[in-house]
Amino acid sequence: MDIANEETGSHGRYSTSVEGYTGEMTYSRSSPKLIIVDHTHVPDELRGKGVGQALAKHAIDEARNGGWKIIPLCPFMRAQALRHPDWQDVIQA
Template identity: 35%
Template sequence: MTEDPTKTEVVDNELEDRFEIWHGGRLAGFAAYRRRAGATIFVHTEIGDEFGGKGLGSTLAHRALEETVARGETIVPVCPFITAYLRKHPEYDEHVRWPDVESADPAEPAGR
């Protein structure tokens, strides 16, 4: 049986500390994170070149953030892609702690 080439799925791969997006049965990208004391710190997002232009990055960000909020965890964006996504989606504002750019430790966020 062949995998549906249009099927897209986002899964939380806790063993690898990342949300993964699968498209047509192939790993298309991921959003890496670290979990600390009620917060998910998003550190890096990547979509494979061959999957670009399909909106998979936005789908991945949306699903990862929704799952983080559903768990009652705070979102801490260190990754530029997640940061840009959040700035375009104010519906997440009450769930975000913006990191202090002067801080060496992104687990110690400050205000926006």
């Protein structure tokens, strides 16, 4: 699944299109070493296809590669962080 990164100022978005529908995860950069994931949206047509999970994993990989932490305000991202203890190195509660 190809995931695009867009960042304008302190706001960013990860998105992917599958079968003509787009899922997204948005975030705000509160400092060079900290982002706040605030929203995840996956259209009903893509539910159960791993789109949300792929976006969450992409955010984790980006944080590891960039050397920053994630505050998971989004309920979906928070739930994923709790399910994946191996992500705790980049999660800030």
